Amino acid sequence: xxxxxxxxxxxxxxxxxxxxxxxxxxxxxxxxxxxxxxxxxxxxxxxxxxxxxxxxxxxxxxxxxxxxxxxxxxxxxxxxxxxxxxxxxxxxxxxxxxxxxxxxxxxxxxxxxxxxxxxxxxxxxxxxxxxxxxxxxxxxxxxxxxxxxxxxxxxxxxxxxxxxxxxxxxxxxxxxxxxxxxxxxxxxxxxxxxxxxxxxxxxxxxxxxxxxxxxxxxxxxxxxxxxxxxxx
Amino acid sequence: xxxxxxxxxxxxxxxxxxxxxxxxxxxxxxxxxxxxxxxxxxxxxxxxxxxxxxxxxxxxxxxxxxxxxxxxxxxxxxxxxxxxxxxxxxxxxxxxxxx
Numbered sequence: 612x613x614x615x616x617x618x619x620x621x622x623x624x625x626x627x628x629x630x631x632x633x634x635x636x637x638x639x640x641x642x643x644x645x646x647x648x649x650x651x652x653x654x655x656x657x658x659x660x661x662x663x664x665x666x667x668x669x670x671x672x673x674x675x676x677x678x679x680x681x682x683x684x685x686x687x688x689x690x691x692x693x694x695x696x697x698x699x700x701x702x703x704x705x706x707x708x709x710x711x712x713x714x715x716x717x718x719x720x721x722x723x724x725x726x727x728x729x730x731x732x733x734x735x736x737x738x739x740x741x742x743x744x745x746x747x748x749x750x751x752x753x754x755x756x757x758x759x760x761x762x763x764x765x766x767x768x769x770x771x772x773x774x775x776x777x778x779x780x781x782x783x784x785x786x787x788x789x790x791x792x793x794x795x796x797x798x799x800x801x802x803x804x805x806x807x808x809x810x811x812x813x814x815x816x817x818x819x820x821x822x823x824x825x826x827x828x829x830x831x832x833x834x835x836x837x838x839x840x841x842x843x
Numbered sequence: 844x845x846x847x848x849x850x851x852x853x854x855x856x857x858x859x860x861x862x863x864x865x866x867x868x869x870x871x872x873x874x875x876x877x878x879x880x881x882x883x884x885x886x887x888x889x890x891x892x893x894x895x896x897x898x899x900x901x902x903x904x905x906x907x908x909x910x911x912x913x914x915x916x917x918x919x920x921x922x923x924x925x926x927x928x929x930x931x932x933x934x935x936x937x938x939x940x941x942x
Contacts, residue, residue, distance in 0.1 A: 632910075632914075633913075633914075633917075636914060636917060636918075637917075640917070640918075640921045643921055643925070644921070644924070644925065644928075647925045647928065647929075648928075650929075651928060651929050651932050654929060654932075654933075655932060655933070655936045657886075658933075658936075658937070659936075673874070677870065677874060680870050681867060681870065684863060684866045684867060684870065685863065687863075687866075687900065687904050688859055688860065688862075688863040688904075691859050691903075691904045692856055692859055695854075695855070695856055695859065696856075820906075823904075823905075824905055827900055827901075827904045827905045830900060830904075831897050831900055831901070834893050834896045834897055834900070835890075835893045835897070837870075837873075837893075838873050838877065838889035838890075838892070838893055839889070839890075842873065842874060842877035842889060843877055843885050843886055843889050
């Protein structure tokens with residue numbers, strides 16, 4: 612690397628993909644501990660109110676939960692296929708895959724909107740009528756109120772992450788379109804400087820890879836949220 | 844700057860699709876077992892399935908299987924940190940507060 616690079620000093624671009632990836636992982640750890648705090652709150656209160664938490668999750672829309680899980684898992688697949696496609700020089704396929712991921716994120720948020728607006732309609736929100744009083748005039752227990760608070764806070768914070776991820780993926784699409792690509796060009800047949808300099812190309816998948824890591828983290832958090840909130 | 848990129852572990856599209864099928868299957872499994880009354884094992888079983896799914900995502904989708912060991916080591920440290928927080932919290936709350 613060194614002997615070759617010295618002859619190209621003028622065009623040298625310093626990039627450290629390994630370092631960028633480690634930095635991304637360090638950021639993901641802070642995210643993990645952010646959600647981790649909420650999972651600890653969930654664990655503590657579930658151990659105090661097991662019956663109320665079980666009742667709360669049975670009251671949620673399980674079908675929407677399953678659909679959203681499938682949507683998010685599929686979007687994780689499309690983003691990783693996009694990385695693979697870009698590495699192989701199939702930029703058009705990669706763009707399609709990233710585009711599909713954005714669409715999947717949109718479907719997830721639309722489902723979330725319907726789910727939440729139905730809850731709001733029933734008065735099931737912090738301080739709402741349905742939250743404070745059951746239809747028969749019985750008071751909801753503290754455990755049930757705690758469950759719904761955690762439901763809103765955890766899925767809400769996760770939803771914010773989905774929106775951020777959507778924005779990042781759209782940013783990746785922007786970078787993929789920033790330089791004109793010669794359609795069907797592979798790494799092997801185009802080693803021009805312009806190609807190398809482009810922001811996101813088969814030689815530099817770092818941006819897409821790191822956004823992909825973020826997107827998978829959002830998926831991993833949902834993998835735990837889904838059974839804890841909707842199923843058990 | 845010819846060799847600056849990390850070694851490209853091209854594994855093809857197939858393995859990713861297989862992992863996705865496994866993830867969807869495990870989601871079906873976790874929904875199925877949630878309907879069965881297994882008492883105190885409900886939560887541990889759901890968490891076990893979620894852990895398997897997470898390991899699949901980490902290893903294949905997040906490429907941990909192909910990364911240097913340092914990445915796995917960092918993640919393990921993060922998980923240990925979380926476990927310490929969780930454990931110490933329960934040392935406090937379990938004997939103390941009962942509604």
